Amino acid sequence: MxxxxxxxxxxxxNPESTVVELNRVIAQAEELLKTLxxxxxxxxEAVRQRVLRTVNQAxxxxxxTGQRVRGAANEAARVTDTYVHDNPWKAIGYGAAVGAVVxxxxxxxxxxx
Numbered sequence: 001m002x003x004x005x006x007x008x009x010x011x012x013x014n015p016e017s018t019v020v021e022l023n024r025v026i027a028q029a030e031e032l033l034k035t036l037x038x039x040x041x042x043x044x045e046a047v048r049q050r051v052l053r054t055v056n057q058a059x060x061x062x063x064x065t066g067q068r069v070r071g072a073a074n075e076a077a078r079v080t081d082t083y084v085h086d087n088p089w090k091a092i093g094y095g096a097a098v099g100a101v102v103x104x105x106x107x108x109x110x111x112x113x
Contacts, residue, residue: 018061018065019062019065019066019069022058022059022061022062022065023062025054025058026055026058026059026062029051029054029055029058030055032051033048033051033052033055
């Protein structure tokens with residue numbers, strides 16, 4: 001089974017879809033382990049060990065992806081905070097413009113009804 005993460009327009013992997021895919025793979029692997037149960041035999045033990053290895057690798061990737069997503073969000077918040085502190089009037093202007101656009105759309109939608 002291969003994991004295919006959805007890509008963003010620039011070809012980069014979408015971290016959120018990767019997290020969803022890894023969670024799905026982990027759940028399937030754990031279900032397989034439950035199904036194998038306490039069956040004996042060398043072949044079953046080999047499959048069990050391989051599935052455990054795969055689950056552990058998926059968990060490590062999931063942890064790494066989560067840390068990267070949190071790091072990117074923290075960086076975006078830091079950059080935004082710096083911009084707002086350096087350019088307070090521009091930030092106020094942008095906020096007012098966005099508010100005006102939202103109000104315009106809301107008034108158009110309300111008039112239709």
